[in-house]
Amino acid sequence: MLDRAAVERFGGDLAQVLGGVVPPDAPIALAVSGGPDSMAMLALAAAAFPGQVHAATVDHCLRAAAAAEARMVADWCVDAGVPHTTLVVAEPIGSASVQARARAVRYDLLVRWAVEIGARCLATAHHADDQAETFLMRAARGSGVAGLAGIRARHRRAIDLVRPLLGWRVSELRALAVAAAVPFVDDPSNADPHYDRTRFRALLRDTPWLDAAQLARAAAYVAEADATLREIEAWLWTTRKVTPERIDDPDLQSWLDLSDLPREVQRRMCRSAIHSVRAANGILRPIFDDSTNIEPLLDALLAGTTATQGGIMVSVRGKVWRFAPQPPRRSL
Known part of the structure:
Protein backbone atom coordinates (compact mmCIF):
# COMPACT_ATOMS: atom_id res chain seq x y z
CA MET A 1 0.00 0.00 0.00
CA LEU A 2 1.11 3.55 -0.73
CA ASP A 3 1.65 5.93 2.13
CA ARG A 4 -1.40 8.21 2.24
CA ALA A 5 0.70 11.26 3.09
CA ALA A 6 2.82 10.66 -0.03
CA VAL A 7 -0.31 10.40 -2.19
CA GLU A 8 -1.66 13.67 -0.78
CA ARG A 9 1.74 15.32 -1.24
CA PHE A 10 1.81 14.30 -4.89
CA GLY A 11 -1.72 15.55 -5.47
CA GLY A 12 -0.80 18.90 -3.94
CA ASP A 13 2.39 19.15 -5.98
CA LEU A 14 0.57 18.49 -9.26
CA ALA A 15 -2.12 21.01 -8.38
CA GLN A 16 0.52 23.63 -7.52
CA VAL A 17 2.30 23.13 -10.84
CA LEU A 18 -1.02 23.53 -12.67
CA GLY A 19 -1.83 26.76 -10.89
CA GLY A 20 -3.76 25.46 -7.90
CA VAL A 21 -6.37 23.10 -9.33
CA VAL A 22 -6.35 19.76 -11.15
CA PRO A 23 -9.46 19.65 -13.38
CA PRO A 24 -11.63 16.79 -12.08
CA ASP A 25 -12.73 15.45 -15.47
CA ALA A 26 -9.81 15.84 -17.88
CA PRO A 27 -7.37 12.95 -18.42
CA ILE A 28 -3.94 13.27 -16.82
CA ALA A 29 -1.26 11.89 -19.15
CA LEU A 30 1.89 10.36 -17.68
CA ALA A 31 5.15 9.48 -19.43
CA VAL A 32 6.25 6.22 -17.80
CA SER A 33 9.54 4.62 -18.76
CA GLY A 34 9.42 1.77 -16.25
CA GLY A 35 12.16 3.18 -14.02
CA PRO A 36 11.62 3.56 -10.27
CA ASP A 37 10.88 7.28 -10.42
CA SER A 38 8.28 7.08 -13.21
CA MET A 39 6.66 3.96 -11.74
CA ALA A 40 6.41 5.69 -8.37
CA MET A 41 4.78 8.67 -10.10
CA LEU A 42 2.35 6.34 -11.86
CA ALA A 43 1.34 4.68 -8.59
CA LEU A 44 0.98 8.03 -6.80
CA ALA A 45 -1.06 9.56 -9.62
CA ALA A 46 -3.37 6.54 -9.90
CA ALA A 47 -4.07 6.74 -6.16
CA ALA A 48 -4.44 10.53 -6.06
CA PHE A 49 -6.60 10.85 -9.18
CA PRO A 50 -8.45 7.56 -9.73
CA GLY A 51 -10.07 7.25 -13.13
CA GLN A 52 -8.19 10.20 -14.64
CA VAL A 53 -4.72 8.79 -15.26
CA HIS A 54 -3.51 7.57 -18.66
CA ALA A 55 0.03 6.25 -19.13
CA ALA A 56 2.29 5.88 -22.14
CA THR A 57 5.67 4.22 -22.54
CA VAL A 58 7.99 4.98 -25.46
CA ASP A 59 9.96 2.14 -27.02
CA HIS A 60 12.87 3.77 -28.85
CA CYS A 61 13.89 0.38 -30.31
CA LEU A 62 17.41 1.01 -29.02
CA ARG A 63 17.54 -1.94 -26.58
CA ALA A 64 16.15 -5.44 -26.88
CA ALA A 65 14.75 -5.24 -23.35
CA ALA A 66 12.71 -2.10 -24.05
CA ALA A 67 9.66 -3.98 -25.34
CA ALA A 68 9.56 -6.18 -22.24
CA GLU A 69 9.85 -3.10 -20.01
CA ALA A 70 6.90 -1.51 -21.81
CA ARG A 71 4.90 -4.71 -21.23
CA MET A 72 5.78 -4.57 -17.53
CA VAL A 73 4.30 -1.07 -17.32
CA ALA A 74 1.26 -2.16 -19.34
CA ASP A 75 0.66 -5.17 -17.06
CA TRP A 76 0.77 -3.00 -13.93
CA CYS A 77 -1.66 -0.58 -15.55
CA VAL A 78 -4.09 -3.40 -16.34
CA ASP A 79 -4.11 -4.44 -12.68
CA ALA A 80 -4.54 -0.81 -11.57
CA GLY A 81 -7.26 0.01 -14.11
CA VAL A 82 -5.11 2.63 -15.85
CA PRO A 83 -5.26 2.91 -19.68
CA HIS A 84 -1.81 2.35 -21.17
CA THR A 85 -0.30 2.92 -24.62
CA THR A 86 3.08 1.82 -25.95
CA LEU A 87 4.46 4.33 -28.45
CA VAL A 88 7.03 2.79 -30.79
CA VAL A 89 9.59 4.96 -32.57
CA ALA A 90 9.23 4.19 -36.25
CA GLU A 91 12.42 5.75 -37.64
CA PRO A 92 15.94 4.74 -36.51
CA ILE A 93 17.42 7.11 -33.91
CA GLY A 94 20.90 6.84 -35.42
CA SER A 95 24.25 6.68 -33.69
CA ALA A 96 25.10 10.38 -33.23
CA SER A 97 23.77 12.40 -30.25
CA VAL A 98 21.64 9.41 -29.34
CA GLN A 99 20.21 10.74 -26.08
CA ALA A 100 19.34 14.17 -27.49
CA ARG A 101 17.71 12.71 -30.60
CA ALA A 102 15.84 10.08 -28.59
CA ARG A 103 14.54 12.79 -26.23
CA ALA A 104 13.27 14.92 -29.12
CA VAL A 105 11.47 11.99 -30.75
CA ARG A 106 10.09 10.82 -27.41
CA TYR A 107 8.53 14.18 -26.59
CA ASP A 108 7.05 14.50 -30.07
CA LEU A 109 5.32 11.13 -29.67
CA LEU A 110 4.18 11.77 -26.10
CA VAL A 111 2.79 15.23 -26.77
CA ARG A 112 0.88 14.00 -29.83
CA TRP A 113 -0.57 11.10 -27.83
CA ALA A 114 -1.54 13.34 -24.88
CA VAL A 115 -3.35 15.75 -27.19
CA GLU A 116 -5.18 12.88 -28.89
CA ILE A 117 -6.60 11.56 -25.60
CA GLY A 118 -7.70 15.08 -24.58
CA ALA A 119 -5.35 15.31 -21.59
CA ARG A 120 -5.06 18.49 -19.53
CA CYS A 121 -1.34 17.94 -19.01
CA LEU A 122 1.53 15.57 -19.67
CA ALA A 123 3.59 14.74 -16.57
CA THR A 124 7.13 13.41 -16.54
CA ALA A 125 8.98 12.02 -13.51
CA HIS A 126 11.92 14.44 -13.37
CA HIS A 127 12.97 14.86 -9.75
CA ALA A 128 15.32 16.94 -7.61
CA ASP A 129 18.35 14.80 -8.45
CA ASP A 130 17.68 15.23 -12.19
CA GLN A 131 17.46 18.97 -11.58
CA ALA A 132 20.78 19.03 -9.71
CA GLU A 133 22.50 17.06 -12.48
CA THR A 134 21.09 19.41 -15.11
CA PHE A 135 22.22 22.48 -13.16
CA LEU A 136 25.79 21.17 -12.88
CA MET A 137 25.93 20.03 -16.51
CA ARG A 138 24.83 23.41 -17.79
CA ALA A 139 27.08 25.33 -15.41
CA ALA A 140 30.02 23.29 -16.69
CA ARG A 141 29.09 24.28 -20.25
CA GLY A 142 28.93 27.96 -19.34
CA SER A 143 25.16 28.29 -19.70
CA GLY A 144 23.41 31.57 -18.94
CA VAL A 145 20.27 32.25 -16.92
CA ALA A 146 17.92 30.34 -19.20
CA GLY A 147 20.10 27.23 -19.11
CA LEU A 148 20.81 27.35 -15.38
CA ALA A 149 17.06 27.58 -14.68
CA GLY A 150 17.18 23.88 -15.51
CA ILE A 151 14.11 21.69 -15.83
CA ARG A 152 10.96 23.79 -15.75
CA ALA A 153 8.11 22.70 -13.50
CA ARG A 154 5.69 23.70 -16.26
CA HIS A 155 6.32 24.23 -19.94
CA ARG A 156 3.73 24.99 -22.56
CA ARG A 157 3.89 23.06 -25.82
CA ALA A 158 0.79 21.77 -27.59
CA ILE A 159 -0.17 20.80 -24.03
CA ASP A 160 1.08 21.67 -20.52
CA LEU A 161 4.25 19.67 -19.91
CA VAL A 162 4.57 19.37 -16.12
CA ARG A 163 7.10 17.97 -13.63
CA PRO A 164 5.34 17.50 -10.27
CA LEU A 165 8.26 15.58 -8.70
CA LEU A 166 10.95 18.30 -8.79
CA GLY A 167 10.70 18.55 -5.00
CA TRP A 168 11.19 14.79 -4.52
CA ARG A 169 14.52 12.94 -4.18
CA VAL A 170 15.14 9.87 -6.29
CA SER A 171 15.90 7.84 -3.17
CA GLU A 172 12.44 8.46 -1.68
CA LEU A 173 10.75 7.61 -4.98
CA ARG A 174 12.63 4.30 -5.18
CA ALA A 175 11.84 3.54 -1.54
CA LEU A 176 8.17 4.31 -2.17
CA ALA A 177 8.05 1.92 -5.14
CA VAL A 178 9.78 -0.84 -3.16
CA ALA A 179 7.51 -0.41 -0.13
CA ALA A 180 4.38 -0.55 -2.31
CA ALA A 181 5.67 -3.54 -4.36
CA VAL A 182 5.50 -1.50 -7.56
CA PRO A 183 7.69 -3.19 -10.21
CA PHE A 184 10.44 -1.22 -11.95
CA VAL A 185 13.62 -1.68 -13.96
CA ASP A 186 16.91 0.21 -13.99
CA ASP A 187 17.90 1.39 -17.46
CA PRO A 188 21.55 0.31 -18.01
CA SER A 189 22.21 3.49 -20.02
CA ASN A 190 21.85 5.43 -16.76
CA ALA A 191 25.16 3.92 -15.68
CA ASP A 192 26.96 4.33 -19.02
CA PRO A 193 29.95 6.67 -18.46
CA HIS A 194 29.89 7.71 -22.13
CA TYR A 195 27.02 10.07 -21.33
CA ASP A 196 27.60 13.43 -19.64
CA ARG A 197 24.64 13.02 -17.32
CA THR A 198 26.00 9.74 -15.97
CA ARG A 199 29.31 11.38 -15.08
CA PHE A 200 27.57 14.24 -13.26
CA ARG A 201 25.34 11.74 -11.48
CA ALA A 202 28.46 9.97 -10.24
CA LEU A 203 29.95 13.31 -9.17
CA LEU A 204 26.91 14.04 -7.01
CA ARG A 205 26.91 10.54 -5.57
CA ASP A 206 30.62 10.64 -4.67
CA THR A 207 30.73 14.24 -3.39
CA PRO A 208 28.64 14.47 -0.20
CA TRP A 209 29.06 18.24 0.16
CA LEU A 210 27.36 18.75 -3.23
CA ASP A 211 23.79 18.61 -1.95
CA ALA A 212 21.38 17.76 -4.76
CA ALA A 213 18.42 19.36 -2.96
CA GLN A 214 20.29 22.64 -2.53
CA LEU A 215 21.39 22.65 -6.16
CA ALA A 216 17.80 22.04 -7.23
CA ARG A 217 16.74 24.95 -5.01
CA ALA A 218 19.33 27.18 -6.69
CA ALA A 219 17.92 26.20 -10.09
CA ALA A 220 14.44 27.15 -8.84
CA TYR A 221 15.68 30.62 -7.86
CA VAL A 222 17.29 31.06 -11.27
CA ALA A 223 14.00 29.97 -12.85
CA GLU A 224 12.23 32.79 -10.99
CA ALA A 225 14.70 35.30 -12.40
CA ASP A 226 14.29 33.74 -15.81
CA ALA A 227 10.49 34.13 -15.63
CA THR A 228 10.87 37.84 -14.84
CA LEU A 229 13.24 38.32 -17.75
CA ARG A 230 10.80 36.51 -20.03
CA GLU A 231 8.14 39.08 -19.15
CA ILE A 232 10.54 41.86 -20.15
CA GLU A 233 11.37 39.90 -23.28
CA ALA A 234 7.69 39.62 -24.24
CA TRP A 235 7.31 43.40 -23.97
CA LEU A 236 10.44 43.99 -26.06
CA TRP A 237 9.16 41.56 -28.68
CA THR A 238 6.26 43.92 -29.37
CA THR A 239 8.28 47.15 -29.18
Whole structure:
Protein backbone atom coordinates (compact mmCIF):
# COMPACT_ATOMS: atom_id res chain seq x y z
CA MET A 1 0.00 0.00 0.00
CA LEU A 2 1.11 3.55 -0.73
CA ASP A 3 1.65 5.93 2.13
CA ARG A 4 -1.40 8.21 2.24
CA ALA A 5 0.70 11.26 3.09
CA ALA A 6 2.82 10.66 -0.03
CA VAL A 7 -0.31 10.40 -2.19
CA GLU A 8 -1.66 13.67 -0.78
CA ARG A 9 1.74 15.32 -1.24
CA PHE A 10 1.81 14.30 -4.89
CA GLY A 11 -1.72 15.55 -5.47
CA GLY A 12 -0.80 18.90 -3.94
CA ASP A 13 2.39 19.15 -5.98
CA LEU A 14 0.57 18.49 -9.26
CA ALA A 15 -2.12 21.01 -8.38
CA GLN A 16 0.52 23.63 -7.52
CA VAL A 17 2.30 23.13 -10.84
CA LEU A 18 -1.02 23.53 -12.67
CA GLY A 19 -1.83 26.76 -10.89
CA GLY A 20 -3.76 25.46 -7.90
CA VAL A 21 -6.37 23.10 -9.33
CA VAL A 22 -6.35 19.76 -11.15
CA PRO A 23 -9.46 19.65 -13.38
CA PRO A 24 -11.63 16.79 -12.08
CA ASP A 25 -12.73 15.45 -15.47
CA ALA A 26 -9.81 15.84 -17.88
CA PRO A 27 -7.37 12.95 -18.42
CA ILE A 28 -3.94 13.27 -16.82
CA ALA A 29 -1.26 11.89 -19.15
CA LEU A 30 1.89 10.36 -17.68
CA ALA A 31 5.15 9.48 -19.43
CA VAL A 32 6.25 6.22 -17.80
CA SER A 33 9.54 4.62 -18.76
CA GLY A 34 9.42 1.77 -16.25
CA GLY A 35 12.16 3.18 -14.02
CA PRO A 36 11.62 3.56 -10.27
CA ASP A 37 10.88 7.28 -10.42
CA SER A 38 8.28 7.08 -13.21
CA MET A 39 6.66 3.96 -11.74
CA ALA A 40 6.41 5.69 -8.37
CA MET A 41 4.78 8.67 -10.10
CA LEU A 42 2.35 6.34 -11.86
CA ALA A 43 1.34 4.68 -8.59
CA LEU A 44 0.98 8.03 -6.80
CA ALA A 45 -1.06 9.56 -9.62
CA ALA A 46 -3.37 6.54 -9.90
CA ALA A 47 -4.07 6.74 -6.16
CA ALA A 48 -4.44 10.53 -6.06
CA PHE A 49 -6.60 10.85 -9.18
CA PRO A 50 -8.45 7.56 -9.73
CA GLY A 51 -10.07 7.25 -13.13
CA GLN A 52 -8.19 10.20 -14.64
CA VAL A 53 -4.72 8.79 -15.26
CA HIS A 54 -3.51 7.57 -18.66
CA ALA A 55 0.03 6.25 -19.13
CA ALA A 56 2.29 5.88 -22.14
CA THR A 57 5.67 4.22 -22.54
CA VAL A 58 7.99 4.98 -25.46
CA ASP A 59 9.96 2.14 -27.02
CA HIS A 60 12.87 3.77 -28.85
CA CYS A 61 13.89 0.38 -30.31
CA LEU A 62 17.41 1.01 -29.02
CA ARG A 63 17.54 -1.94 -26.58
CA ALA A 64 16.15 -5.44 -26.88
CA ALA A 65 14.75 -5.24 -23.35
CA ALA A 66 12.71 -2.10 -24.05
CA ALA A 67 9.66 -3.98 -25.34
CA ALA A 68 9.56 -6.18 -22.24
CA GLU A 69 9.85 -3.10 -20.01
CA ALA A 70 6.90 -1.51 -21.81
CA ARG A 71 4.90 -4.71 -21.23
CA MET A 72 5.78 -4.57 -17.53
CA VAL A 73 4.30 -1.07 -17.32
CA ALA A 74 1.26 -2.16 -19.34
CA ASP A 75 0.66 -5.17 -17.06
CA TRP A 76 0.77 -3.00 -13.93
CA CYS A 77 -1.66 -0.58 -15.55
CA VAL A 78 -4.09 -3.40 -16.34
CA ASP A 79 -4.11 -4.44 -12.68
CA ALA A 80 -4.54 -0.81 -11.57
CA GLY A 81 -7.26 0.01 -14.11
CA VAL A 82 -5.11 2.63 -15.85
CA PRO A 83 -5.26 2.91 -19.68
CA HIS A 84 -1.81 2.35 -21.17
CA THR A 85 -0.30 2.92 -24.62
CA THR A 86 3.08 1.82 -25.95
CA LEU A 87 4.46 4.33 -28.45
CA VAL A 88 7.03 2.79 -30.79
CA VAL A 89 9.59 4.96 -32.57
CA ALA A 90 9.23 4.19 -36.25
CA GLU A 91 12.42 5.75 -37.64
CA PRO A 92 15.94 4.74 -36.51
CA ILE A 93 17.42 7.11 -33.91
CA GLY A 94 20.90 6.84 -35.42
CA SER A 95 24.25 6.68 -33.69
CA ALA A 96 25.10 10.38 -33.23
CA SER A 97 23.77 12.40 -30.25
CA VAL A 98 21.64 9.41 -29.34
CA GLN A 99 20.21 10.74 -26.08
CA ALA A 100 19.34 14.17 -27.49
CA ARG A 101 17.71 12.71 -30.60
CA ALA A 102 15.84 10.08 -28.59
CA ARG A 103 14.54 12.79 -26.23
CA ALA A 104 13.27 14.92 -29.12
CA VAL A 105 11.47 11.99 -30.75
CA ARG A 106 10.09 10.82 -27.41
CA TYR A 107 8.53 14.18 -26.59
CA ASP A 108 7.05 14.50 -30.07
CA LEU A 109 5.32 11.13 -29.67
CA LEU A 110 4.18 11.77 -26.10
CA VAL A 111 2.79 15.23 -26.77
CA ARG A 112 0.88 14.00 -29.83
CA TRP A 113 -0.57 11.10 -27.83
CA ALA A 114 -1.54 13.34 -24.88
CA VAL A 115 -3.35 15.75 -27.19
CA GLU A 116 -5.18 12.88 -28.89
CA ILE A 117 -6.60 11.56 -25.60
CA GLY A 118 -7.70 15.08 -24.58
CA ALA A 119 -5.35 15.31 -21.59
CA ARG A 120 -5.06 18.49 -19.53
CA CYS A 121 -1.34 17.94 -19.01
CA LEU A 122 1.53 15.57 -19.67
CA ALA A 123 3.59 14.74 -16.57
CA THR A 124 7.13 13.41 -16.54
CA ALA A 125 8.98 12.02 -13.51
CA HIS A 126 11.92 14.44 -13.37
CA HIS A 127 12.97 14.86 -9.75
CA ALA A 128 15.32 16.94 -7.61
CA ASP A 129 18.35 14.80 -8.45
CA ASP A 130 17.68 15.23 -12.19
CA GLN A 131 17.46 18.97 -11.58
CA ALA A 132 20.78 19.03 -9.71
CA GLU A 133 22.50 17.06 -12.48
CA THR A 134 21.09 19.41 -15.11
CA PHE A 135 22.22 22.48 -13.16
CA LEU A 136 25.79 21.17 -12.88
CA MET A 137 25.93 20.03 -16.51
CA ARG A 138 24.83 23.41 -17.79
CA ALA A 139 27.08 25.33 -15.41
CA ALA A 140 30.02 23.29 -16.69
CA ARG A 141 29.09 24.28 -20.25
CA GLY A 142 28.93 27.96 -19.34
CA SER A 143 25.16 28.29 -19.70
CA GLY A 144 23.41 31.57 -18.94
CA VAL A 145 20.27 32.25 -16.92
CA ALA A 146 17.92 30.34 -19.20
CA GLY A 147 20.10 27.23 -19.11
CA LEU A 148 20.81 27.35 -15.38
CA ALA A 149 17.06 27.58 -14.68
CA GLY A 150 17.18 23.88 -15.51
CA ILE A 151 14.11 21.69 -15.83
CA ARG A 152 10.96 23.79 -15.75
CA ALA A 153 8.11 22.70 -13.50
CA ARG A 154 5.69 23.70 -16.26
CA HIS A 155 6.32 24.23 -19.94
CA ARG A 156 3.73 24.99 -22.56
CA ARG A 157 3.89 23.06 -25.82
CA ALA A 158 0.79 21.77 -27.59
CA ILE A 159 -0.17 20.80 -24.03
CA ASP A 160 1.08 21.67 -20.52
CA LEU A 161 4.25 19.67 -19.91
CA VAL A 162 4.57 19.37 -16.12
CA ARG A 163 7.10 17.97 -13.63
CA PRO A 164 5.34 17.50 -10.27
CA LEU A 165 8.26 15.58 -8.70
CA LEU A 166 10.95 18.30 -8.79
CA GLY A 167 10.70 18.55 -5.00
CA TRP A 168 11.19 14.79 -4.52
CA ARG A 169 14.52 12.94 -4.18
CA VAL A 170 15.14 9.87 -6.29
CA SER A 171 15.90 7.84 -3.17
CA GLU A 172 12.44 8.46 -1.68
CA LEU A 173 10.75 7.61 -4.98
CA ARG A 174 12.63 4.30 -5.18
CA ALA A 175 11.84 3.54 -1.54
CA LEU A 176 8.17 4.31 -2.17
CA ALA A 177 8.05 1.92 -5.14
CA VAL A 178 9.78 -0.84 -3.16
CA ALA A 179 7.51 -0.41 -0.13
CA ALA A 180 4.38 -0.55 -2.31
CA ALA A 181 5.67 -3.54 -4.36
CA VAL A 182 5.50 -1.50 -7.56
CA PRO A 183 7.69 -3.19 -10.21
CA PHE A 184 10.44 -1.22 -11.95
CA VAL A 185 13.62 -1.68 -13.96
CA ASP A 186 16.91 0.21 -13.99
CA ASP A 187 17.90 1.39 -17.46
CA PRO A 188 21.55 0.31 -18.01
CA SER A 189 22.21 3.49 -20.02
CA ASN A 190 21.85 5.43 -16.76
CA ALA A 191 25.16 3.92 -15.68
CA ASP A 192 26.96 4.33 -19.02
CA PRO A 193 29.95 6.67 -18.46
CA HIS A 194 29.89 7.71 -22.13
CA TYR A 195 27.02 10.07 -21.33
CA ASP A 196 27.60 13.43 -19.64
CA ARG A 197 24.64 13.02 -17.32
CA THR A 198 26.00 9.74 -15.97
CA ARG A 199 29.31 11.38 -15.08
CA PHE A 200 27.57 14.24 -13.26
CA ARG A 201 25.34 11.74 -11.48
CA ALA A 202 28.46 9.97 -10.24
CA LEU A 203 29.95 13.31 -9.17
CA LEU A 204 26.91 14.04 -7.01
CA ARG A 205 26.91 10.54 -5.57
CA ASP A 206 30.62 10.64 -4.67
CA THR A 207 30.73 14.24 -3.39
CA PRO A 208 28.64 14.47 -0.20
CA TRP A 209 29.06 18.24 0.16
CA LEU A 210 27.36 18.75 -3.23
CA ASP A 211 23.79 18.61 -1.95
CA ALA A 212 21.38 17.76 -4.76
CA ALA A 213 18.42 19.36 -2.96
CA GLN A 214 20.29 22.64 -2.53
CA LEU A 215 21.39 22.65 -6.16
CA ALA A 216 17.80 22.04 -7.23
CA ARG A 217 16.74 24.95 -5.01
CA ALA A 218 19.33 27.18 -6.69
CA ALA A 219 17.92 26.20 -10.09
CA ALA A 220 14.44 27.15 -8.84
CA TYR A 221 15.68 30.62 -7.86
CA VAL A 222 17.29 31.06 -11.27
CA ALA A 223 14.00 29.97 -12.85
CA GLU A 224 12.23 32.79 -10.99
CA ALA A 225 14.70 35.30 -12.40
CA ASP A 226 14.29 33.74 -15.81
CA ALA A 227 10.49 34.13 -15.63
CA THR A 228 10.87 37.84 -14.84
CA LEU A 229 13.24 38.32 -17.75
CA ARG A 230 10.80 36.51 -20.03
CA GLU A 231 8.14 39.08 -19.15
CA ILE A 232 10.54 41.86 -20.15
CA GLU A 233 11.37 39.90 -23.28
CA ALA A 234 7.69 39.62 -24.24
CA TRP A 235 7.31 43.40 -23.97
CA LEU A 236 10.44 43.99 -26.06
CA TRP A 237 9.16 41.56 -28.68
CA THR A 238 6.26 43.92 -29.37
CA THR A 239 8.28 47.15 -29.18
CA ARG A 240 11.43 46.10 -31.04
CA LYS A 241 9.95 44.01 -33.84
CA VAL A 242 10.25 45.54 -37.30
CA THR A 243 8.21 44.61 -40.40
CA PRO A 244 9.97 45.94 -43.52
CA GLU A 245 7.94 46.80 -46.57
CA ARG A 246 7.81 44.48 -49.58
CA ILE A 247 8.11 41.32 -47.49
CA ASP A 248 5.91 38.52 -48.85
CA ASP A 249 6.25 36.17 -45.89
CA PRO A 250 6.61 38.26 -42.68
CA ASP A 251 5.34 35.41 -40.50
CA LEU A 252 8.13 33.08 -41.67
CA GLN A 253 10.95 35.35 -40.54
CA SER A 254 11.64 37.94 -37.83
CA TRP A 255 13.26 41.37 -37.95
CA LEU A 256 14.32 42.84 -34.60
CA ASP A 257 16.10 46.05 -33.56
CA LEU A 258 18.39 44.65 -30.87
CA SER A 259 21.70 46.43 -31.41
CA ASP A 260 21.54 48.75 -28.36
CA LEU A 261 20.23 46.25 -25.80
CA PRO A 262 22.29 44.57 -23.02
CA ARG A 263 23.86 41.30 -24.10
CA GLU A 264 21.66 39.14 -21.86
CA VAL A 265 18.55 40.69 -23.41
CA GLN A 266 20.02 40.22 -26.90
CA ARG A 267 20.74 36.62 -26.00
CA ARG A 268 17.17 35.98 -24.92
CA MET A 269 15.61 37.83 -27.86
CA CYS A 270 17.77 35.85 -30.28
CA ARG A 271 16.59 32.61 -28.72
CA SER A 272 12.96 33.71 -29.00
CA ALA A 273 13.41 34.75 -32.62
CA ILE A 274 15.09 31.46 -33.52
CA HIS A 275 12.35 29.46 -31.80
CA SER A 276 9.66 31.55 -33.54
CA VAL A 277 11.09 31.18 -37.03
CA ARG A 278 11.79 27.47 -36.56
CA ALA A 279 8.19 26.90 -35.46
CA ALA A 280 6.75 28.97 -38.31
CA ASN A 281 8.77 27.02 -40.86
CA GLY A 282 8.44 23.58 -39.28
CA ILE A 283 12.19 23.27 -38.66
CA LEU A 284 12.98 20.41 -36.24
CA ARG A 285 16.63 19.72 -37.01
CA PRO A 286 19.21 20.50 -35.86
CA ILE A 287 18.09 20.39 -32.23
CA PHE A 288 17.88 23.83 -30.60
CA ASP A 289 16.87 24.52 -26.99
CA ASP A 290 17.63 26.82 -24.06
CA SER A 291 20.90 25.04 -23.33
CA THR A 292 22.31 25.61 -26.84
CA ASN A 293 25.35 27.90 -26.82
CA ILE A 294 24.64 31.00 -28.94
CA GLU A 295 27.61 33.12 -27.85
CA PRO A 296 29.45 32.73 -31.21
CA LEU A 297 26.23 33.86 -32.94
CA LEU A 298 26.04 37.00 -30.79
CA ASP A 299 29.72 37.74 -31.35
CA ALA A 300 29.22 37.52 -35.12
CA LEU A 301 26.13 39.74 -35.12
CA LEU A 302 27.77 42.40 -32.95
CA ALA A 303 30.66 42.37 -35.42
CA GLY A 304 28.16 42.96 -38.24
CA THR A 305 28.53 39.57 -39.91
CA THR A 306 26.01 36.85 -40.81
CA ALA A 307 25.83 33.62 -38.82
CA THR A 308 23.61 30.55 -38.53
CA GLN A 309 22.12 28.76 -35.52
CA GLY A 310 19.57 25.95 -35.29
CA GLY A 311 18.81 26.03 -39.01
CA ILE A 312 18.25 29.81 -38.93
CA MET A 313 20.39 32.38 -40.74
CA VAL A 314 20.77 35.69 -38.89
CA SER A 315 22.04 38.73 -40.77
CA VAL A 316 22.56 42.39 -39.88
CA ARG A 317 20.76 45.20 -41.71
CA GLY A 318 21.95 48.40 -40.05
CA LYS A 319 20.50 48.25 -36.53
CA VAL A 320 18.11 45.42 -37.39
CA TRP A 321 18.84 41.70 -37.10
CA ARG A 322 17.01 39.47 -39.60
CA PHE A 323 16.13 35.87 -38.69
CA ALA A 324 15.17 33.61 -41.60
CA PRO A 325 15.44 29.90 -42.52
CA GLN A 326 18.93 28.90 -43.57
CA PRO A 327 19.03 28.43 -47.35
CA PRO A 328 19.61 24.86 -48.52
CA ARG A 329 23.19 23.99 -49.27
CA ARG A 330 24.14 23.99 -52.92
CA SER A 331 25.06 20.60 -54.31
CA LEU A 332 28.46 20.32 -55.92
